[in-house]
Amino acid sequence: MSLRKIWTALKGAVNEGTEAVADSQSIRILDQELREAKAELKACDENLTKIMAKRKLAESKVESLKADIETYSNHAISASEKGDDSLALECAERVTELEAQLETEQSLLDGFINSERTLKGNISKAKINVRRMEQQIDQIKATESVQKAQVAVSSRHMGANSKIKTALDSLDRIKTKQQERAAELEAAEELATEESGSGLDAKLKAAGIKPGGQVSGSDKLAQLLASRQKA
Template sequence: MNIWAKMITALRGGVNEAGEAVVDSQALRILDQEVRDAGEELKRSKDSLAEIMARQKLAEEKCKQLQKSIEEHEGYALKALEKGDEKLAHEVAEHIAGFENNLTMERESAQNFAQSVEQLRAAINQAEKNIKRLKQQVDTVKATENVQKAQVAVAERHSGSDSKMRTAMESLERIKERQALKDAQIKAAGELAQTTGDESLKSKLEAAGITTSGSSADDILARIKNKKSPE
């Protein structure tokens, strides 16, 4: 296969993939339309059923009328025979034969219509069940689609929230570190100020001839002698 044939094949593949992507993105809309089309077909089938049932009813009515005409003309033929008019009776019999032929055809038509009605009614009942089941499945698919969209949205928001939460926690930790450092600086400054104040006072006392050192050994011994009770 030369390069041009490969390029054409690749383009055809790209067009096919693009078409499939469009179909997938519009799947629910297409499915809804297909369900509506099936409903329209079912409606037309019901209209056809109603028409066939009407034709069946007309054929049955014709059968009743023909049967009535046959019985009526049989009475005429009997009366003609009673009067001895063989020719008239034969003529009436010819009419009866025509009625019976028509009755046979109308009965066949009525039977054919009845069979068609039975078959079409069964097909319509099955189609109604199929469409009902299809609509239920479409509702399930739509509900699943909505749930999945919600889950995707929640997942995306959760992912974004995690990122923002991490950023906020990092900012909070930095603030805490700055506050801890500031607090330590304040304490150190206080301790430094107190130490400096004590040394300054000690220097002033020593300059005035006032010692701030602890008691000497002679002082301690004199204190002990004073505590000793006389013998």
């Protein structure tokens, strides 16, 4: 293998390792951002609660001022009808003061209502985005776990197939060696038989030349008749 190919292979391995580290860091960064986003949303909920409380107080103040304005307006009319212009004027001035306060409080209330409405909308959108991010992160983690399991299973399957093939090859080699050994033993036995002369004896017996050899039926009959005649 050339140095260039070795260098290319090393660069490929380094790049894969770098990408794996970067991917792992990306998931950690997303987890951290998700935690920070949830913390910010919690703070937003707390601020929203404070604004809602202030809005309720402002509403109570506005309702109270409206009630006072109506009360002193009625007092001014009643005093005027009774001919007490001084008291009627004093009540009218009080109504003027209360209306000025009402305008201020109503402005504050409107501000709280607008802020509450805007904050609720932003928080709702942010919560949706956080849920989406959380879902995507969970999906990424789940997919990563499944793929790692698949790789492990695939690797074990390939390893098992390789081991099975190796075992079968070993069995074939053992069978071949046993067959070779059996042939060697058979050849050695034949050689030993020839060297002891027993092979020749076997051939003589088969030809009927040596006692114990094979005899035909007609020869045997002739032998039996000859022995009877002698007797």
